[in-house]
Amino acid sequence: MHPRQAQSQSLEPQQPSASHPERDPAFDELLTYLRQNHGFDFTDYKPPSLMRRIGLRMHEVGIGTYRDYTAYLQANPNEFKPLINTLWINFTGFFRDTLSWEYLVADIIPRILRQKLADAPIRVWSAGCASGEEPYSLAIALAEALGIEQYQKRVRLFASDIDANTLHQARQGRYSALKMANVPIALRERYFKPLGNYYSVCSELRSPLLFLRHNLLEDPPMSQIDLLVCRNALIYFNQDGQMKTLVRFYFSLNHAGVLFLGSSELLPQADRLFKLLSVQHHMFRKVEKSSLTPELLIQGLKRA
Known part of the structure; x- marks a missing residue:
């Protein structure tokens, strides 16, 4: 994905790069917030998948960092529902395959x-x-x-x-x-x-x-x-x-x-x-x- 610019700030979530393999602490803070305040524990989910799905929702609301998105969730309780709907990938069908x-x-x-x-x-x-x-x-x-x-x-x-x-x-x-x-x-x-x-x-x-x-x-x-x-x-x-x-x-x-x-x-x-x-x-x-x-x-x- 190519970074997009808006008001001199990237709207893509800040993710680890090859030169900086450490996971963004703000991403873990976001997961901690979701666990403590909404009861959803994503510890055993693959971080790249979570980052990609959360990043989609962050892009939709125009937020560029995990820390800002955590603050946004705190200030807007109704945001949790569209976030969860983005995270749960419900692709199914009758007699699929x-x-x-x-x-x-x-x-x-x-x-x-x-x-x-x-x-x-x-x-x-x-x-x-x-x-x-x-x-x-x-x-x-x-x-x-x-x-x-x-x-x-x-x-x-x-x-x-x-x-x-x-x-x-x-x-x-x-x-x-x-x-x-x-x-x-x-x-x-x-x-x-x-x-x-x-x-x-x-x-x-x-x-x-x-x-x-x-x-x-x-x-x-x-x-x-x-x-x-x-x-x-x-x-x-x-x-x-x-x-x-x-x-x-x-x-x-x-x-x-x-x-x-x-x-x-x-x-x-x-x-x-x-x-x-x-x-x-x-x-x-x-x-x-x-x-x-x-x-x-x-x-x-x-x-x-």
């Missing part, structure tokens, strides 16, 4: 069902669900595999995100025709109702879903999960944050539970906890190491 979803439907879901007794519950977690397209895609896939009655009876689908605004959208379950473009017509007619220019998720599909606000780095994970889908959220964490989250995912999953990561996530440390099922589709199966405590697992991963 079609080939991976086809593999999930043809191989992974049947595998999970074969391991279950006829009436046993099936627990699924969509972590970082954004505006809900992913958990509703999971719901459709499970309803198709089980039939709607068994789906409602057996499935418990948790959908979590840290962003309250996108969770509100997800709970509404209303999507434009553009958003629905990747949903086959037959599924659209079966699981959605047209409402003017929108489509609304039918109540039969919605009933097993529970949407909740959840911080992957701080809050306890869901438990006894058979399928955990977390796609392209870990790429925004630093290595410690990724390891911490993978350990939580490990303990969240049942024996032989499946982890479905995003196409942008190449995490070598995942091999310590999960067996690779498909390198193309980024799917893993839990490896049993029940004698290890979370503390020992974290220490082992950090030595990798």
